[in-house]
Structure formats: structure tokens, C-alpha cells
Amino acid sequence: MPMPPRLSLLSRLIDDRDGAVAIIVILVAVPMLLAVGASIDFIRAYNSRTELQSAADSAVLAAAAKYKSGMPEAKIAKTIDAFLSANGEFETAVAGKPEVASDESELCLDVTDAVPTTFMNLANIQSVPIGIRSCAALPGVKQLEIALVLDVSSSMIEENRFTPMQTAVAGFLQAFSSNASLVDKTKISIVPFSSRVNFGLPNTGWLKSYNGTAAVPKRWTDPKSVYTSSSYRLSYWIDGVTPVMSTSKNYYWMGCVEPRADVEVRDNGAIGDGMGDAPPGTSAFVAMDANPKSGTSFCPPPVTPLTGDFAYLKKAVASLTSEGSTRLDAGVVAGWYTLSPKWQGVWGDQSSPAPISDSVHKVMVFMTDGEMNTKYEPNDKFDWICSQTQSSACNAFATAAMQTACTAMKKSGIEIYTLSYSTDADVVNIRNCATNTAHFFTASPATIKTVYETIAAAIRGDTLRLTQ
Structure with a gap:
């Protein structure tokens, strides 16, 4: 009996199932391979x-x-x-x-x-x-002005802190001179301080006669007439004008002035505007020689005003010497002089501080390894600021004056970093001078280079960063 047609077809499909599976596999494999390949x-x-x-x-x-x-x-x-x-x-x-x-x-x-x-x-x-x-x-700061205020008192060399500091500051300068986005927009001043601050002989026009002495002492213009011993050698600062008489141990620089606060205390018994930023045309300076008991104090090398000449700045740092006591207040105010818009044209056109604006970032980096060290012995070296308080209380008086200047600088828009460079430093007051606690650093000879690198990075900020 013949099979029904449907059963006959089913039988054939069953008999040919191997071929059918192969076709199905091929049909499925092609898109799978394409998917894997994709x-x-x-x-x-x-x-x-x-x-x-x-x-x-x-x-x-x-x-x-x-x-x-x-x-x-x-x-x-x-x-x-x-x-x-x-x-x-x-x-x-x-x-x-x-x-x-x-x-x-x-x-x-x-x-x-x-x-x-x-x-x-x-x-x-x-x-x-x-x-x-x-x-x-994009670099948000159109112009940077930085004052590097450096303690060069005797303890810096005596405690082997001086050379590491010079290396660290040279590295700080390199951080800006090697940055293509900032090198043309950055000016830096170098402000060494110890017993006094030195404006150098190019700026003797800022001085006035005082206390029966000439505005410009003969010791400055004719140092050989005072330092007559053959043990003294005459040389000059890198400005080619400011002289120094040196021996194998000591440096006697010419050009230092009495702090304005000292003159005010001597004249009036109190500090008036002496911790401000008035230019010399408003308030002339007095040569340190006008104070007979301070005139022989060690004087640091001259201030280098704002400049974008990094080769000159590096040479200035390498040429520094270390001697003298520590007048923190004098260093702070001198740093302000190099940044204050009131001093426009005073230092010279190329070193003129810019006006305060959103396009200018003004910064002071203040470093010291000590605490305030005024001289208050009437029979020895004597700082006029101690005229009313001839005791250790004068240090506190001068420190309070320093804080007055720090506060005024911050209010004017100047950012302040401070660096305590030894366990002997006045940490509390150095920290209080800073913009905030995050702007205060401690360092040792082993870490000072890293600290200056950190401060340089903080000042540069995120000038080169991806935002997306």
C-alpha cells in the first residue's frame, strides 16, 4: 500500500537531515562571524x-x-x-x-x-x-610679580643653611624661567635682609640728611677712607655700583637704611606710617650711618627689584652673602616696596610694579630661619625702634609692627607665603603673616628645595591642565 504524500515528504526530510543542518549552521554562522568581526x-x-x-x-x-x-x-x-x-x-x-x-x-x-x-x-x-x-x-594670570624675601642673617651661614637656600631659590627661578606659558609674564624681585635692608648706591636719591649726618655717607662713596687696613678688599655688587669691603670672614656692604619705623619711634615715640608702603618721594629714607650705634651693623647685599631677566636673578642669588642679625619687619616691608603700585617708576620703568588688577597676581614668599632680633643695649649696637622699650619687650613690639605690614599687604591683594627654616624660628608669627595656614611651610636644609618647588607649583597653579 503506498504511503500518504505527507508522510513521504517527512520521511525524505528525515533522510536528508544532515544536509539540512549544514545549511542552517551556515545560515547562522555568517551573521555570527560578522558580529564577532564587527x-x-x-x-x-x-x-x-x-x-x-x-x-x-x-x-x-x-x-x-x-x-x-x-x-x-x-x-x-x-x-x-x-x-x-x-x-x-x-x-x-x-x-x-x-x-x-x-x-x-x-x-x-x-x-x-x-x-x-x-x-x-x-x-x-x-x-x-x-x-x-x-x-x-588657558593661563588665567596675565602677569606674575613675586618678591622673594630672604633671610641672610649670620645664622644662615653658621648653621649651614645658606647654600641649600641658594640652591632652592635657584630651583624656584628655574620653575618659572623654563615654563613657556609664564616666562614672559613673570617678574621676580630678590629682597635679602638681616640687620637692615640695602637699596644700593643707584638709589641714593631716596635718602635725606638726618641726625647731623650727610644724606649719603662718605663711607659709601669712599669706603677705602674708612676701611684702611690691608686686610680689606674692595669689590662691587652685580649692579657694578654698590661697593663692599670684605675680609676673609666679613662683608661690609654699603647702601643700607634705617627702617622707617625706627626713625618714627626715635622722633615721635611711636610708629606712624613706617610700616606702610609709601614711596621715597613721599617719605625719604635715612642711611644707617645716621645711627651711630647701628651704623657698623652688618648690611646685606642690595635688593634686586622686579625683573624678568632670569639670568640676572640667578646671578643675584648666587652672589648673596650672609651676616648680621634678624629684623623680620624690615624684610617684610622691603618686599612690599618691590610689589606696591605706589612704587611705580621708582625702581625704574623695567622694574615698575603693575597696578592692582585681576590680570596681575602679586605674591611675596618670605623665608627666615630665626625670630625677631632687635638690638636694645644702649652701650652696644642699638636699634632706634627700642628707644621706648630698652629690653627684650622690643622684639615683641617690632614683631607686632611686622604683623601690621603683613595684614596691610594681604588687604591690598598681595598673596603671602611664609617659610620657617629652622626650629629656632618664630613659627607662630611667621605663620600668622601668611595668607592662611596652607600658605605656611616649614623646612630644613634637606627639604628646603622641595618646599620651594611646592610653593612655585602653588603659585603657577593649574596654568596647564585639561578641563575636558
């Missing part, structure tokens, strides 16, 4: 996108480092294209127009590319498009 292509595209992001980030950071206000778009693009083309993997990458924020706070860039496919090419998909966006902060 995932491989997408992984390659993802890796390329990551590499493109890194290359674009580097290009944007480089452009940000060279950016100056109002720079043409073409010049920014040239830097970016140079960085991208230097990376051979992205020869086909297309960079969009550099975008500078309206407030010049940020630089952004869009970059696109296409990654060729291998497996997806079977489905007629030749490439996978990739795109990234990279943004970097």
Missing part, C-alpha cells in the same frame, strides 16, 4: 579613539602653553597641527577650528578621524568614524 573592528576603533584623545590632549596643552591674549586662530592651529602630524598614526585626523572662550579661560578642540575596518568590510562598511573633544585651561 566587535573586533569596534575594539580597534575604541583603542584608536583613546590614542587620538591622548594626542589631542597633548596638542591642546602645547597650544595653551604658548597662548597669549588675542592670539590669531591660525597661529593656535599651527601648533595643534604640528603636534598631531608628528604622530604618524593620525595623518588622516581632521582638527576643527580652535575654540577660545570669550573670557580666554579655556581652549577647546574637536578632532575627527576614521578607522579602516577589516571584517565589517564584508558588509560594505569600510571605516568606523571616531571623534573626540579636548579642552585645556
